[in-house]
Amino acid sequence: MYRYRRDMEIGLLGATGPAGRALAARLASVGCDVTIGSRSKYRALEVRDEIVSAWPTHDLMIKAGENSAAAQREIVIIATPWDAAAGTASSVADHLGGKVVICMSNALQKVGDEFLPLVPPRGSVSASVQAEVPSAFVAAGMHHVPANELANIEQDVDSDVLVCSDHSSATLVAMDLVNLIPGLRALDAGHLSNAMAIEAFTAVLLQLNVRYKTRAAVKFTGIDLAD
Numbered sequence: 001m002y003r004y005r006r007d008m009e010i011g012l013l014g015a016t017g018p019a020g021r022a023l024a025a026r027l028a029s030v031g032c033d034v035t036i037g038s039r040s041k042y043r044a045l046e047v048r049d050e051i052v053s054a055w056p057t058h059d060l061m062i063k064a065g066e067n068s069a070a071a072q073r074e075i076v077i078i079a080t081p082w083d084a085a086a087g088t089a090s091s092v093a094d095h096l097g098g099k100v101v102i103c104m105s106n107a108l109q110k111v112g113d114e115f116l117p118l119v120p121p122r123g124s125v126s127a128s129v130q131a132e133v134p135s136a137f138v139a140a141g142m143h144h145v146p147a148n149e150l151a152n153i154e155q156d157v158d159s160d161v162l163v164c165s166d167h168s169s170a171t172l173v174a175m176d177l178v179n180l181i182p183g184l185r186a187l188d189a190g191h192l193s194n195a196m197a198i199e200a201f202t203a204v205l206l207q208l209n210v211r212y213k214t215r216a217a218v219k220f221t222g223i224d225l226a227d
């Protein structure tokens, strides 16, 4: 079965935003070799330099380039806004065939203080990416982990992470990556059709954050992985 190996390089598309840059830093902090991708190579380089200089005592393996460079890595993570995810995947589709592609984008709209879940035509952003690049093994994951907490690589993030996919290899690789990060526990949430619920739930989580002035994370009771 296809599993994550330490020598696998990871590319992140749209990784100049809070979510992508936080995940890049966090994965690098646990020894992964990551490439920050952007529509602009220079923006990616700038973000790489910012991360490396923010953590001078850590030996972070971070490269930077255009999204096409990040897409050439063995595992690819999409961290763009929801309405750019499928188009971005499509723009680098030549590199994605046969690879695990993890999509963390949530379809949301903020109206005033309210977060509204949106339903993309195929039900979820991840399903749109899968439809755009059918030869990729798309998994949905990392939707609920707050970027601010993820970015602080010296502090664990205490959260469960739901992963779903129509490809067991993608589920396993995405879960392996999540489980590399101290404090996170990956849970197999079934087929990609469930990405709709996972993505939409992010609106609830963000609403809780507004209401209770916090950054809530998701934890499920009653699941003992030793079973």
Ligand SMILES: NC(=O)c1ccc[n+]([C@@H]2O[C@H](COP(=O)([O-])OP(=O)(O)OC[C@H]3O[C@@H](n4cnc5c(N)ncnc54)[C@H](OP(=O)(O)O)[C@@H]3O)[C@@H](O)[C@H]2O)c1
Residues within 6 Å of the ligand: 013, 014, 015, 016, 017, 018, 019, 020, 037, 038, 039, 040, 043, 044, 079, 080, 081, 082, 083, 084, 088, 104, 105, 106, 107, 142, 143, 144, 145, 146, 147, 148
């Ligand atoms: N922020 C969080 O706490 C968090 C947590 C979990 C999941 N997420 C999800 O992760 C995704 C990214 O979140 P974010 O806050 O980092 O988003 P963001 O800052 O709005 O966007 C991330 C990056 O995507 C690229 N991008 C923006 N518009 C684009 C377009 N039209 N086409 C192609 N690329 C575009 C930009 O990079 P370049 O201009 O450099 O190309 C941008 O820096 C969202 O879908 C969000 O729901 C966020």
